[in-house]
Amino acid sequence: MFGLGVLMLALATVHCIPNFTFDSDATAGNLELDFTYDENAIDDYYPLDGFLSFDRANEWLTILINKYPSNITTKPLDRSHEGRSIRAVYINRQQEKKIIVVANLHAREWAATSSAIYIIHELIYHANKYPEASQFQWIVVPIANPDGYEYTTTTDRLWRKNRNSPLGIDLNRNFGYKWEVEVNPDDKNPEGDTYRGPSAFSEQESKAIGNLLKEHAQTTMLYVDLHTFGETILYPWSFTDEAAPNAAWSRSVAEEGARGILLRSGKLFLNRFVKAIKLDTVRKN
Numbered sequence: 001m002f003g004l005g006v007l008m009l010a011l012a013t014v015h016c017i018p019n020f021t022f023d024s025d026a027t028a029g030n031l032e033l034d035f036t037y038d039e040n041a042i043d044d045y046y047p048l049d050g051f052l053s054f055d056r057a058n059e060w061l062t063i064l065i066n067k068y069p070s071n072i073t074t075k076p077l078d079r080s081h082e083g084r085s086i087r088a089v090y091i092n093r094q095q096e097k098k099i100i101v102v103a104n105l106h107a108r109e110w111a112a113t114s115s116a117i118y119i120i121h122e123l124i125y126h127a128n129k130y131p132e133a134s135q136f137q138w139i140v141v142p143i144a145n146p147d148g149y150e151y152t153t154t155t156d157r158l159w160r161k162n163r164n165s166p167l168g169i170d171l172n173r174n175f176g177y178k179w180e181v182e183v184n185p186d187d188k189n190p191e192g193d194t195y196r197g198p199s200a201f202s203e204q205e206s207k208a209i210g211n212l213l214k215e216h217a218q219t220t221m222l223y224v225d226l227h228t229f230g231e232t233i234l235y236p237w238s239f240t241d242e243a244a245p246n247a248a249w250s251r252s253v254a255e256e257g258a259r260g261i262l263l264r265s266g267k268l269f270l271n272r273f274v275k276a277i278k279l280d281t282v283r284k285n
Contacts, residue, residue, distance in 0.1 A: 105147025
């Protein structure tokens with residue numbers, strides 16, 4: 001079983017919220033921080049002080065990697081529909097067992113990206129607070145939907161999908177397992193918020209994450225997809241109310257994480273059933 005420290009860090013999305021009041025009209029104005037990205041100032045940056053744009057987040061990562069090359073590396077997984085790099089960050093690369101964390105498949109969920117950056121920050125600067133974390137290699141994708149994320153900072157704050165065509169695709173519905181299941185009516189409606197796309201893995205962004213998961217399928221111990229819809233911990237299945245083969249184990253991991261968050265923050269998580277597709281793809285593969 002994972003230690004509380006690992007689970008609390010991996011499930012940071014339900015607890016770590018940047019210090020901004022939500023504004024549906026906000027664009028880039030509250031993204032940029034007055035922060036100098038050099039090797040002296042980089043250590044002063046704290047991820048929960050605000051949101052970073054796509055370019056600023058990548059700039060921060062590049063300088064962090066240059067300063068701590070023995071601790072952290074990165075590589076591009078693929079490029080988005082508009083050609084932006086989908087970047088994975090690797091920490092403790094010497095370890096075989098892996099924890100994979102992906103954020104921002106839904107463009108408007110800025111705090112998911114901040115949570116992923118917070119995890120990277122904690123693993124580099126405060127690793128001694130999470131001794132169990134050093135037993136795993138961490139692979140973190142802070143901005144899996146870079147085109148959509150950029151679009152929310154310039155044009156439409158509440159945009160959810162990627163930018164393949166003016167209507168876009170809901171990347172969370174574009175993964176393969178049970179792709180054909182209609183979870184809600186908008187799944188097959190190109191104008192709907194949850195449009196799943198013309199076929200499974202039709203999008204560069206979902207293919208990038210799918211290929212990452214396949215590459216490390218035999219050594220991945222925990223996969224966490226960060227969202228900010230609500231303070232919830234989800235585990236498969238979600239396309240049906242039938243239990244997955246490993247539902248008891250998955251639930252025990254979720255409950256351990258919930259217990260850790262309760263001990264630290266006082267937030268209590270109760271059992272509910274919700275529907276989605278991507279975490280089912282992860283479970284199946």
